[in-house]
Amino acid sequence: MQTPDVNLWNWLLAVAPIATVLVLMVGFRWGGTRAGPAGWLVAMLLAWLRFGAGLELLWVSQLRGVLLTLFVIYIIWSAMALYRVVDEAGALAAVGAGISRLTADRTLQLLLIAWIFCSFVQGVAGFGVGLAISTPLLIGLGFSPVLALSAVAIGHSWAVNFGSMGSSFLTLIAQSGLTGYALAPWSALLLGVTCLGCGLLVVWIDRGWASVRQAWPALLIIGTVMGAVQAGLAVIGLWNLAGFGAGLAGLGVAALVVRLPRYRSVPRAGAVEEQVAGVQAPVLQAANPGSGGRLVPLWLAVAPYLVLILVVGAAELWPWLNDVLNRVALAADFPEVQTSYGWTTRAGPGRSVSVFGHAGALLLYVAVLFYAVYRLLGFYGPGVTGRIVRKTVRGSLPASYSMLALVGMAMAMDHSGMTYVLARGLSQVAGPFYALVSPFIGLLGAFMTGSNTNSNVVFVPLQQQAAGLLGLDVLAVLGAQTTGGSLGSMIAPAKIIVGAATVGLVDQEGKVL
Template sequence: MTWTQEYIPLGNLALSALAAAIPIVVIFYLLAIRRAPGQVAGISALVAAFLVAVLIYKMPVSTALIAAIMGIAYGVFPIFWIVITAIFIYNMTVETGKFDIIKNSIATITDDRRLQALLIAFAFGAFLEGAAGFGTPVAISAGMLVGLGFNPLYAAGLCLIANTAPVAFGGIGIPIIVAGQVTGIDTMKISQMVGRQLPFISVFIPIWLVVLMAGWKATMEVMPACLVAGVSFAVLQYLSSNFIGPELPDILSSLASILALTVFLKSWKPASIWRFPSEQGNKEKAAATLPSYTSGELITAWAPFIILTIMVILWGLKPVTNLLNTATISVYVPGLHNVVTQVAPIVKTPTAMAAAYKINWLSAAGTALFIASILSAVILGVSPGQFFSIFGKTFKQLTKPLITIPSVLGLAYIMNYSGMSSSLGLFLAGTGTFFPFFAAWLGWLGVFLTGSDTSANALFGNLQAVTAQQVGVDPILTVAANSSGGVTGKMISPQSIAVATAATGLVGKEGDLFSFTVIHSIALAVIVGIMTYLQAYVLAWMIP
């Protein structure tokens, strides 16, 4: 049995889009207003999506159920697999006492919370996004900030917002590569266009972070450091995306930012050391009495994160990935594979939607992290019994996210296979000459729904290109805007929220974190939308 998507089931695009938005309204309401736990919001939105798909979009019950199950499966693997292995490595350093050494060694660079946030949330987080993506940067960097003594809500929120700058080029450039595949547009041109949008955001994200955590007056004290971090990142992001390609901008930009900021802080210090008001004790005295460590102690303590870095880079290399992918098991999902047909204007010709669940157990980023955890355990002197004990504690810590993440992915898959996401996209695409502004919001919506810039490009990339041609705008611009706008939705994606709360011990407080980030997400999406609109009609010379 086959089923063809209907994008205007209520006979009116606005009404159909309103119906399609019901699951999004449910999850926004539960997280932002009711401050409900993530698993409650996720399950409720999943149920709402199922009912809308079946009752309004007339999707067969069995097809909707199988779509949900496939999404849930992807939520468990590979997404949850990444989360649990990343947090497991962090937990091992805590259990063995090595994180105290890490914490103190960072404090020798700077004991100022503002500057620590720039180093870890912005620069190191961007490096992890470029090397692995898919939740790794937030899980690791947020956990590190909490270990340093950051307020957990701020640690999670800052890492989510900082993750704006690198997302479009995350996972060795896979979002841009996918955008090129689904649209037929040259990947290099999309890379160049995104590289002429995001650097403007990257420059002031460090300033944005510090203002958020400390206020404007305290930000002015560290403005030179903010500019060093942001400008060094933005310059390398522009150069690498425009002259090398989409694979390396995050890696090169983050390394440039880390190096520039570390060197700068060797010769420059803020007028005062800033800590959160809740932190007690004499700041100057604490900084002056930091213990000293031998080179061997420092290398041992940092070894898990050094190994993690090496592994995610190794796993991201194309020859290695191709080799590891030979072990991938692909299962065509019965009852869903080639059952649902997409039609114009979402696709050029009627196309049956594939539904293959890929178990890339060897090439998955989580596997790289798990191997890193084994190597780390050997170096840290963790016994097999202690290894499994810490892993068990980590799993127990993440039982609620194990419900939240799969339910959110189930929601995304129902909305994608039922055509609900496409109804919302078509509604935004109907804005005529204002479409360049809303192109960024289409990306924002895609990432909010799926938690992934890659998935958002796969979902809306072709729609962006088709609509741009209809309104007389270069499709390179709008396809790029899908990625650039998408990064602003990452911080409020329920999937990202679940990862961040799991890493910082805020499970059950997903609503608080959502409320913390949602205003910033909307504000940044507006900025990207305005930038895209100007590039369409005023600054068209910027389009490659």
């Protein structure tokens, strides 16, 4: 397969769509609904005018993008519905009050949810579910929406590779042809180090070094345990349980750490209204106005999230249930397409969307169940159904537009060879220092597709080939690839859009980035 020559000019053209999105979102603070279409237009024009893409190739790439977009927005709409169901009952305020009683320390509250709990959810759930669950909980504690989403995006990223029942790591095995036992040590080592780094950044973005000084004992204890448990499970072959087990161990250790005098005697500073990046956080209230002034008991407030974890776990771990739920799916086979340079995308199926077994479907089941529960128990006021529907639609539509454009951009770049030119250029420039560049190639893949799994699909063959040609340790380079893809999840616009839509940060994704 051939692409245009990998030179500086072609490399700059290949990076132009990504640069367009980043500059508009970060530099000009555009939202995804404007920056996404701009990046898509640049990608389509360059694919056609410079990289040899014909109309059939562009058409196939966009149809694949539509299927992938459906896969993602199923989660967006369902997560938004669950968030509105819970919020209208006043459950988020109850959760915030409960965590306040567990520990009065603001920094530890942030760590508990953004770093530990979200990593635990990532262990069993897939794309964006952890962000959709954890961000509203932090907002209920009084953290601003921008800070809450940023902290959660950073905090969970170390757990992505072995999360989702090990899907990204299993893809690494499949694409490389190497055994999981050979690949696991490097991946586990690098991700163990980044576990501590992610926790450190979570507390630092709150109040800088003051937060770090307060949190370092908890960071060191919990981070070491989570990293060690993940590594232990990974090296003995329990790849699908490594992320889940690490998160579970973190929750257990955190339950002990919060009892330390250091974290019980600090007056709480987070239950007041604050402002970060121009977005205000809601004041922690006793109850939602729509709940008629009644406060939902803590056990009932957290029940939707606990039930969701059980439902997702059952759907993943029980083969018979997984089979039943995934019998009906939206899928399509696509023909082989080729650029005028000879870059070929093979024929095959696109991303299938399970109608009843998708993560979005599981979220929707829980949303419907607890809508009925809260309504039956009298926690809803009049007109609640209309409010939930209106707020769900209003919050989900802009995110859906953004997602369609960004995924379309990524697919056009992939099918025209632009993505390959980007990665190949980095590898050629790096030479003997390629091992230092390899995680950024993994990060690039995750940024474009919103998925470490997809990053491994696209770039593992390239990384493996480059390591062999340069005489580098292939296992170390592949470990860096999947670690970079895992960490890239924190800046992937597709994931940030999921979290932003859930908490009403429409067109404010640039602030989070």
